[in-house]
Amino acid sequence: MLIVQKYGGTSVGTLERIEAVAQRVAKTKEAGNDVVVVVSAMSGETNKLIEYAEYFSKTPKQREMDMLLSSGERVTSALLAIALNEMGYPAIAMSGRQAGIETDLAHTKARIENIDRTQIESKLQEGNIVVVAGFQGITREGDVSTLGRGGSDLSAVAIAGALEADLCEIYTDVDGVYTTDPRIEPKAKKLDKISYDEMLELASLGAKVLQTRSVEMAKKLNVNLVTRSSFNDNEGTLITKEENIMEQPVVSGVALDRNQARVTLRGVTDKPGIAAEIFRKLADNNINVDMIIQNVGHDGTTNLGFTVPQNELEIAKKAMSEIKASESVEYDSDIVKVSIVGVGMKSHSGVACKAFDTLAHEGINLEMISTSEIKISMVIAAKYGELAVRALHSAYGLHQ
Amino acid sequence: MLIVQKYGGTSVGTLERIEAVAQRVAKTKEAGNDVVVVVSAMSGETNKLIEYAEYFSKTPKQREMDMLLSSGERVTSALLAIALNEMGYPAIAMSGRQAGIETDLAHTKARIENIDRTQIESKLQEGNIVVVAGFQGITREGDVSTLGRGGSDLSAVAIAGALEADLCEIYTDVDGVYTTDPRIEPKAKKLDKISYDEMLELASLGAKVLQTRSVEMAKKLNVNLVTRSSFNDNEGTLITKEENIMEQPVVSGVALDRNQARVTLRGVTDKPGIAAEIFRKLADNNINVDMIIQNVGHDGTTNLGFTVPQNELEIAKKAMSEIKASESVEYDSDIVKVSIVGVGMKSHSGVACKAFDTLAHEGINLEMISTSEIKISMVIAAKYGELAVRALHSAYGLHQ
Numbered sequence: 001m002l003i004v005q006k007y008g009g010t011s012v013g014t015l016e017r018i019e020a021v022a023q024r025v026a027k028t029k030e031a032g033n034d035v036v037v038v039v040s041a042m043s044g045e046t047n048k049l050i051e052y053a054e055y056f057s058k059t060p061k062q063r064e065m066d067m068l069l070s071s072g073e074r075v076t077s078a079l080l081a082i083a084l085n086e087m088g089y090p091a092i093a094m095s096g097r098q099a100g101i102e103t104d105l106a107h108t109k110a111r112i113e114n115i116d117r118t119q120i121e122s123k124l125q126e127g128n129i130v131v132v133a134g135f136q137g138i139t140r141e142g143d144v145s146t147l148g149r150g151g152s153d154l155s156a157v158a159i160a161g162a163l164e165a166d167l168c169e170i171y172t173d174v175d176g177v178y179t180t181d182p183r184i185e186p187k188a189k190k191l192d193k194i195s196y197d198e199m200l201e202l203a204s205l206g207a208k209v210l211q212t213r214s215v216e217m218a219k220k221l222n223v224n225l226v227t228r229s230s231f232n233d234n235e236g237t238l239i240t241k242e243e244n245i246m247e248q249p250v251v252s253g254v255a256l257d258r259n260q261a262r263v264t265l266r267g268v269t270d271k272p273g274i275a276a277e278i279f280r281k282l283a284d285n286n287i288n289v290d291m292i293i294q295n296v297g298h299d300g301t302t303n304l305g306f307t308v309p310q311n312e313l314e315i316a317k318k319a320m321s322e323i324k325a326s327e328s329v330e331y332d333s334d335i336v337k338v339s340i341v342g343v344g345m346k347s348h349s350g351v352a353c354k355a356f357d358t359l360a361h362e363g364i365n366l367e368m369i370s371t372s373e374i375k376i377s378m379v380i381a382a383k384y385g386e387l388a389v390r391a392l393h394s395a396y397g398l399h400q
Numbered sequence: 401m402l403i404v405q406k407y408g409g410t411s412v413g414t415l416e417r418i419e420a421v422a423q424r425v426a427k428t429k430e431a432g433n434d435v436v437v438v439v440s441a442m443s444g445e446t447n448k449l450i451e452y453a454e455y456f457s458k459t460p461k462q463r464e465m466d467m468l469l470s471s472g473e474r475v476t477s478a479l480l481a482i483a484l485n486e487m488g489y490p491a492i493a494m495s496g497r498q499a500g501i502e503t504d505l506a507h508t509k510a511r512i513e514n515i516d517r518t519q520i521e522s523k524l525q526e527g528n529i530v531v532v533a534g535f536q537g538i539t540r541e542g543d544v545s546t547l548g549r550g551g552s553d554l555s556a557v558a559i560a561g562a563l564e565a566d567l568c569e570i571y572t573d574v575d576g577v578y579t580t581d582p583r584i585e586p587k588a589k590k591l592d593k594i595s596y597d598e599m600l601e602l603a604s605l606g607a608k609v610l611q612t613r614s615v616e617m618a619k620k621l622n623v624n625l626v627t628r629s630s631f632n633d634n635e636g637t638l639i640t641k642e643e644n645i646m647e648q649p650v651v652s653g654v655a656l657d658r659n660q661a662r663v664t665l666r667g668v669t670d671k672p673g674i675a676a677e678i679f680r681k682l683a684d685n686n687i688n689v690d691m692i693i694q695n696v697g698h699d700g701t702t703n704l705g706f707t708v709p710q711n712e713l714e715i716a717k718k719a720m721s722e723i724k725a726s727e728s729v730e731y732d733s734d735i736v737k738v739s740i741v742g743v744g745m746k747s748h749s750g751v752a753c754k755a756f757d758t759l760a761h762e763g764i765n766l767e768m769i770s771t772s773e774i775k776i777s778m779v780i781a782a783k784y785g786e787l788a789v790r791a792l793h794s795a796y797g798l799h800q
Contacts, residue, residue, distance in 0.1 A: 015455045055415045057486035067493045068478035071471040078468035086457035
């Protein structure tokens with residue numbers, strides 16, 4: 001097999017940890033696999049460099065930031081290659097440029113445009129373990145670029161896609177994807193498999209195991225992604241296409257998003273395009289609107305409700321104060337969003353019904369509801385968040 | 401003018417120091433010059449990375465060491481460019497690769513083969529200050545290479561040569577080149593100018609301001625080199641070709657080399673090629689032989705004496721024990737080498753005579769003498785080292 005392994009900052013946070021990673025990589029090679037390793041900077045390094053830059057400027061040039069920030073991953077890749085060579089496993093360290101990662105010109109948040117796999121393939125064929133500095137690439141102008149938050153995951157997935165690797169393992173400090181947050185529901189179970197779409201919903205709902213961009217790319221490139229811990233030998237969770245999962249559970253997971261605030265506009269002015277005006281105003285202020293609900297009030301006027309991230313509520317308030325769109329505006333930051341996600345919903349009826357029943361049975365009032373093909377999200381009072389998660393987790397039999 | 405400035409590790413050792421360097425660079429730009437800056441890693445960084453590597457391996461792969469060690473200079477170049485941009489001076493950070501520094505394949509001690517000046521020139525023409533990560537280049541295989549000890553100086557001189565810069569300023573924590581070590585002779589004076597050849601002799605004699613390789617390259621490329629301090633505004637010392645120095649002093653400086661040991665072979669076996677055998681043996685052991693003196697003893701047998709670096713004496717002893725070349729071998733590590741250097745010697749007679757007289761007058765016995773066109777070196781008992789330096793410094797009027 002050809003396996004791409006990616007180790008995050010905590011997995012390579014100390015020299016001892018890098019040594020442990022080297023042993024894991026060696027074991028994978030020893031099992032007869034070809035191995036490409038993608039590494040992050042040692043934890044703390046990138047933040048240190050950002051602080052250095054901020055000493056000089058609050059708005060440093062992004063091209064120079066990329067030159068600065070890309071150095072941490074290069075250090076880790078060299079150290080891991082040195083460790084592997086010492087253990088008798090020929091290894092080659094490569095920068096993003098050497099690994100053929102070509103990006104657009106958007107410094108500090110570049111998008112991968114192409115992977116030239118020539119160099120990696122040739123080094124693999126010579127029997128080497130290839131250790132790639134994650135998070136970075138090169139623009140067509142020859143400058144170093146970085147890929148933004150979660151960039152090393154993206155590097156790994158893109159390389160796995162380009163090489164048509166059998167597996168792309170993302171190592172972090174958690175065991176995999178759980179049916180819900182174990183800190184809320186101790187009976188939460190680690191999932192063996194989950195589909196890309198479910199993972200995308202869970203990632204966007206705040207399960208911090210993987211970032212949305214990486215899962216989207218894995219889906220697009222058809223990369224079998226495994227998320228697992230570098231601190232133990234547990235199996236992890238495979239994220240793959242729906243067809244690869246034999247038996248789809250109706251619901252795969254329950255997610256709780258605490259970073260939600262609700263805006264309600266009552267008596268919205270009755271003129272065409274008023275909703276467009278409201279949401280353009282929010283977009284202009286870079287506010288990410290999540291759920292939107294419009295309904296007609298009992299007196300015939302229109303009410304419009306939406307949720308925004310809690311930390312963007314103040315900007316939203318300011319934006320709303322600048323337009324006259326309704327009789328009154330109410331804000332409520334004392335809410336949470338609880339969601340159930342599952343590909344199985346597509347072919348099962350009554351899933352939503354059970355969710356509503358479950359919460360009603362606990363005396364929890366639903367303030368907003370929004371559904372997609374594989375997700376049901378409900379806004380409820382913040383104080384009921386954990387209770388709702390446990391109740392839903394149990395109702396769908398996720399602890400079994 | 402086009403000026404290349406190089407700042408060493410202590411000059412960029414802290415964020416405050418980098419800020420001070422930015423101000424100095426800005427001042428140079430403000431004076432109407434085009435400026436290329438070459439920077440070292442922040443002091444301590446390179447040693448830290450070496451320690452990291454040594455945690456994993458006593459003999460790390462050199463290709464990987466270069467990837468590792470080159471990161472420190474990249475960080476400094478990015479930070480300095482960020483600082484300059486913030487001050488309103490457009491600046492571009494460049495790695496060795498981006499600056500077009502092409503080297504051979506000898507990782508960790510690569511030699512510069514060519515400078516492709518296209519990128520630097522184009523960025524200068526756009527009005528930028530160009531900040532180059534020193535110490536590094538790229539091989540024709542596309543791998544990062546480093547240039548060994550003093551590598552950033554080499555980067556600066558090579559770039560100055562390629563760009564035909566008017567001046568290459570090497571900033572360190574000392575004011576320039578002195579007539580002798582001020583810790584030995586407080587009356588030592590800073591030289592305004594010195595020729596390449598004199599500087600080469602002084603560098604090889606242990607004046608640690610500049611390394612031999614950089615001076616050799618400056619001479620070859622006809623680069624006007626200035627060594628000065630980044631901690632004050634003193635003028636520094638210009639190292640240039642002899643023709644540029646109007647009035648040549650007979651003697652420019654007095655150097656003391658304490659890292660010397662003497663080997664004396666008495667009654668050397670009388671057969672052809674025996675000297676060649678001795679020195680081949682030493683070369684095979686990578687011992688740098690400095691002075692060599694052969695003379696015929698009073699009984700007709702041959703005596704052979706030479707000096708080696710004191711820290712290589714034990715290897716030399718072992719090497720000598722492996723061949724039977726003489727009746728006896730004596731070792732003396734209680735010696736020093738004191739040298740006077742001056743281009744003016746070429747056209748002045750009696751220079752050596754005055755040196756011998758001076759030392760004789762102080763009761764110092766000469767154990768070995770070796771001369772070149774612009775240098776006289778004398779081996780004496782270690783205890784007389786400082787006295788000899790002061791006496792010679794005074795005899796040649798260097799304090800005036």
